[in-house]
Structure formats: C-alpha cells, structure tokens
Amino acid sequence: MTVAAGLGYALVALGPAFSLFAGVVARKPFLVLTLLTSTLFWLISLIILSGIWRVFLPIRSGAWWPYAILILTSVAFQEGIRLVFWRLYKKMEEMLDSFADRISKPRLCLTDKMLISLAGGLGHGVAHAVFFCLSLLTPAFGRATFYVEKCSRMPFFLVSAIISLGFLVIHTFSMIIAFNGYDERKRSDQVFVPVVHLIASVMTLINLAPGGCVIGTPLLCVMGAVTLQYCWQMLIC
C-alpha cells in the first residue's frame, strides 16, 4: 500500500522538475545536453566537497555550528562553480555565435539564452533532489514510515521531499537570475543568488531544533517562492 506514499513523496520532490523537463527542456536536444552538463557539474562540486569534508565527518557533537560552517563553505564553493559554469557557457556561446555567423544563421536569441540558463538551473536542482531525496525515498516504498525524534509531526520522507522541492525551485530560477546578472553586469542580481542560496541552506538548520521542521520546511518553500517571484519580475520588466 505504501507504494502510493513513496510515489507521492517522489512527485512532491520531483514533479515540478518533471513538468519543466516535459514542458520546456525536452523540446530542444540542446537544452537536454545543457541539463546533463549542469547535473554533472553539480555532482563534481559535491564530490570535491565531500572529499574535503570527509576528514571532519561525521560530526559527533550535538552543536549546530559545525553544520553552519559546512553549509557556508559548501554554498561558497557551489557559487564558485556557478561562475565557472557561466564562463564555460560564455565561451560556448561565442563559439556558437561565430559558427552561426559563418553559416549565416541567426545568433542565439534572448529566449534561447534564458532557456539555457533554465536548463542549467534545473540540472542543479534535479541533482540535488535525486541526491538528497530520491535516494532516501527507497525505504518509503516499504511498509514502514519513519519519524525523526526531533520532528514528531512530519514523516522524515515528507520533510525530505519538501526540502527537495524548495531547493529545486531555488536552484532552477537562481541560475536564470545569476546568468542575467552576469550578462547585464547587474550587481543586485549577482548578490541576490548567493544570498538566497545561503539563507535557504541555513534554514535547514531549523530542522535540528525539536519540532523545527514544522517551521523550517514552510520557510524554505517561501524562499523558493521569493526566488520565483524575483525571477519573474526580472523577466517581464
């Protein structure tokens, strides 16, 4: 019976990603390639991070500050990776543009650029969701459920799925904002992205407090909504 629950959690975490993929990315093979590349980038960043942090883990003390340092370094590193990704994208864009010039085809239009950044962001988000939620969800398909002691109101899997959903939205639309910011050299956009990423990550620490998940997970969804709203405003203006 709990196949239903497992499927439900998976859809909560990855349903919007699926919608974006089916509605936007899958239409252009180029975007699929971008998505895969971005996923790979995110993965590599995670592996490097894990290699560094492996020395200090697991954190045995109950204090929250080691987690804060961990989150801070991880966010900083991943934002750095975003810049590298941007540079690579820029190089590729130049190549494509010169190629388009040579065969006298139109250059990449604004919509294309936006879609590429969306696919890139979705890659990050999907990688995050698969990693931190889908892999944990496999036991949710069994008979049992699981409640963490400090979060007795929500099943562990639901918390995990909602966090994943929040980060999916944040990662996807942050990328659009960031690319736009880099392109137009807008300082506010460039700063907004790391700040949102950091705030959202630190918010997950609320879950460490007893009963904190009831506050932490909705707040994360709010952060997702804020990112979405900011991106929307940026696009239609």
Next chain:
Amino acid sequence: MGSGSTASLLAAVACVVLAVFPPVASGDAATLESVPDLVKAMYINVESFPCVRLLNHSGQVDPGHDKVIAPIVRFGNRNDQLVQPSAVLLPLNQMTDFFLRVSNDPELYHKIAGVLVEANGIDNMLEFSPDRKFPQQAFAPYSNLSHHWNPTGSGIMWNKYDFPVFLLSEESTQTLQNLADKNEKSANGYLANVAEFDLVMQTTKAGTHDSESCLREQSCLPLGGQSVWTSLPPISNSSTKHQKPIIMVTASQDSASFFRDRSLGADSPISGLIALLTAVDALSHLHDISNLKKQLVFAVFNGEAWGYLGSRKFLQELDQGADSVNGISSLLIDQVLEIGSIGKAISQGYPLFYAHAAGNSSISMKMVDALQSASESLGSDNVKVKPAASSNPGVPPSSLMSFLGKNSSTPGLVLEDFDSQFSNRFYHSTLDGPANINSSSIAAAAALIARSLYILASADLPIDLITLNTIKVNVSLVEELIGCLLKCDPGLSCGIVKSFISPSNSCPSHYVGVFQDLPAGTQFPSYADDISRFIWNFLADRTSSLAGNSSSCTGQCHDEGEICVGAEVEGGGRCVVSTTRYVPAYSTRLKFEDNVWHVLPVNSSDPFSAADPVWTESFWNTIGLRVYAVQATSYDWLVLLIGIIITAASYFAVIVGRSYISKIIKRD
C-alpha cells in the same frame, strides 16, 4: 530522455557523497549515515524467543502463522478488552492469567494477533509453571491421577493458540515498552507502531494438522535426539557369558518450556544430570570397581519431557537387542536408580533428599537403606535422606515410569528434592535457571549417589568402609558444570566442554530438538546435539579403563571395544577402552521407512503406546520479529494526491508561463 540515466547514475554514487551533508531533517544525524542505516532505524529487529508449532497425533499446540502485522498495545488491566487485532505486550508475571483467560474468552482470542512477553519483572515472581499439575500423567503406572505434583502448574503450555507468542530479551523489552508508550500517547489514529511476526510454519502452509499427516507430507520432523549410556567398568565382550546384574542409574538431559530456546530446566532435570556426571567422576577414581558384584550402568535419556522418548526407546532397543545396547539386556537390570530434581534440597541448612521407591519390594527397600547408610557415611556433611510419604500415589513424573510400565515389578527409586509436591516453583518454565538451584545441593546428591552405588554394587559383600570413605565428589566440577550447562557465560565454551567437543552454540538450551538422523547406524550418529555429545565424551572419558596405547584418533578406533574421545577437538582425540554408546531417542510409535517417517498403530502389548503423543515440530523458514511505525492508508493516498496536484499544477504553470513570456518577447 537523458534524465533517467542521469538519475540512476546519481543514485549509484549516492552513498559516497551522502556523508557530506547530514540528512537535513534528522536530529540524530550523526547516527544515520546511509540508506541502509535509515532502513535499520525504521525496521527494528527485535531479539526474541519464539514459541514454535508442535504437533501431536491428535492436533497441534503452540502457534503457527504466516506474517502477522498488528499494532503493539499494552494489556495492563485484566478486564481490558481489545478494540482491534493487536500485538499484546505482556509482563511475564501476567502470562498465566492472560493465557488462561484467552482460552476461555473467544472474543478476546480473535482480537489477538500476537503476544510479546516481557523479560523483566521476574524478581518478584514466586511461582510460574506452564506445565500441568501432573506432568505427563498419561504415563503414570498408577490410577490416582488427581495428585498435584506440580501445584503451580497452569497447563497453558499445552493449549492450542492460533497466534504467535514471543519472549523478548531484556533489551528488546525496553524497546517494545517505549513503542507501546508512544502508541498510547499518540491518539491521532493515523500513526501506529506495529509488530511484524514472521513465522511461516510449513505445517500451516501444507494444511497438515497432526503428526501423521505432516510426517507423510514431510512438513515436520519428530522430536527426539540421542540418549547416552555407559557402563562402569567397561563391559568386555569376553565376559558376556557370565554377566553381572545391572544397577541402572539414570537422569534426563532435556527440559521443556513455553519458549523452546529458553528451556534451561536447571532444577528439573539438569541438576540430576550434573549429579550423575559428578557421581561417575567420583566413582571413576576407585580401583576395585571391577571386583564389585554388580555392574553399574549410567544412562542419560533425551526427550523425556516430551513423552519419555529416551527411556522408552532405550527399553525398546533392549527388547530388540539392537546394536546400540549391545552388552546389556533388560533381564539383567536388577535395580533402577533415577536422579531427578535435586537442586533445591537445602531446606533447613542441610540437604534433605526424598527417596521415592517404586512398589514395596524388598529390593527397593534395600536401595533406600543403601542411601541411608551412604548418608550416614557422609557424617559431618549432614546429608539426609528420607523415604517419601506413603500417601503419595506412586513415583513422581520420571523416567522410572517407563521402566515400571515395561515391568511393574522393576525395583526402582527416584531421588528427588521434594516429598509430595515439586519444590521447584518454576517447573518447565523459562525461569528454571541457575538461580533456582544450589550447587551444594547437587554436590551432596552426587556424593550420596556415588556412595550408595558403591554400597548397592557391593551387594552382599561386606562393605569396605575405608574405600567407601574415599569416595568424594569434586565440588568444583559441579560448579563448572553449572557454568557450562546452565549459563550463557561461559556456557558450552567452558574449558571442560571444549576439551571434548567443539560446540555449535555457546548458550546452552535443553530443548530436545528434532530427530535429524537416520535411525540406522546409531552407534555413530551423524547428528547429535552439543549436550549429548558432551555427555558421551565425558562419560567415555571417565569410565575408560587405562588404555594400553593412547593413540590419536579423529573418528573410530581400530581395536574393538575402544572408542575415540574428543575426536572433534583440534589435534584429534584419543582411543580409550569404554562401553559408551548413543541410543536414539524418538517415539516408539515411529518407524522410518522408504525415507519417510510412519506413525505405527497403537501397540497393544505396550501400555504406553496409546499414551504416546508422538510430538513433531513443524518446519519453518525464518522466525523473526520486527517492529516499525506505519501510517494510515488514507494518509498514504493523501501524499500521493498532493504529489499529483503539485506535478499537475506546475505543468500547467510551465505551459502558461512559457506562452506568456514568448508573447512578451514577441511584443518587444
């Protein structure tokens, strides 16, 4: 579609990197490092001891079931009624009341999915015996069956229950109590901690509900094992013509309990077994034992708790002149001395034993006299023996009943620590452990037996008092054997056991088990349990006369009359001259033919044939108990619904957003 393959790729490396970020939601993040850890935290495997399904020729006792899942509830109040099928968590001291009530309350019976019995709370228990008030009364050689040998007996062990019953260990009791508390607190109804009993009994599957049909369908095996007998001194083949009369000294080696792996039986009957082994050890130091008028034969019977399997099979083998009893015959058995429960004999500062003589024949009176002279010879040790009350209907439940059933005039005597009622308040229960007995009581019994055997074997010869007084028991051997046979530490990995066998399990259990051997070739059985093998090796070692060449061996010895002691031990054993043999112990109503066990019809010449329950134990694949939290089905569907709504809404939003943005861009 690239994302599918990406997903699987990501999942493959998941475990490597998962350690980086703590699972965000968990408070005790440090303890969960991987998905298998999570699964372990979700499904808690509970250490427990099941009660398994046994069948007899008329039906089954004890539960047998498929997978059962039910919420864990406490059953505190004895007037409680259950609302839904539940796994009942029960303190051990309420077990008797509960099971008696269940048997009389069909409404409650059907609401029970399983029973979990707590291990703690036993300190203030004064009595607990799941066996009947007259255990195995069908085998009594007298007609007064209303006597209560076991007044604390409730008989709950012999009722049929259609639900699994598990005894928890002390650790798992704590876990289960916490879960039951949680269930009581969370009144929301959508979450519950459940117990999953995994106990697939083949007999239930095959639909065979009695021993005959399950043996035919091969979904069970008969209860049984190997008995061991030895003679002191060894019987040489040349002397078969002019054999001496035999004094049989017997004890049993198996116990029973509600939970089969928790059948220690410290007082009944292992105290008697330890006394027998110690007495053999004491007598083995005598030099002139072969000059005595009578032959001493020691036998340790297996399966006695399940219908006197060992003693009855032994007698049948004697009648048939089987190889396993070559050298002795039933006609030569002059006296039978059984060592019963003797671990609790110390009442007023000194050990006081009761001699339950069968019949009133002059020989059994002589045996009582011999015991009394032995007690006098012990002098300052102050070991007393009294004849049992004449108001008793006969001998208490014991292997002697088998001998009396065969020949009611067999002179016999059972030495016990009680007069007309068991002094063991925990007869055939899990609580009959090492704390229930007193090692000095066993040592006293062993000394008494050893000396009275010397007196009895001397028969009409004048007793050599000097030799008699040299017979002393090794008290440290008693202590050591208690540690080996009744405790988990050191258990069967103790020095004396390890010097003879390599035990398969260090924690001893005295449940008889199933007869796994082929009945043929019994002198060297391919399967004998740890206890039987230890007894065989111990007795062979102690009764051996000094062998000429102590050559190393790993199996059989070349010379006839020699056997290999300690063959399993690293470095091989040694060949000794000893008459020590295994005798199979299984129901006399079973016959192995064409690779199938057959239940024989009732044999009219054997009075116990009809009384024989023919116990069999069902095959089972796994027996397990785990507990976990489950959610209401409606909650699961709600989660699915939310997931679908989120997906659909986002898809809709994507379509709308896409067309809106392309419109704007076109306008630009």
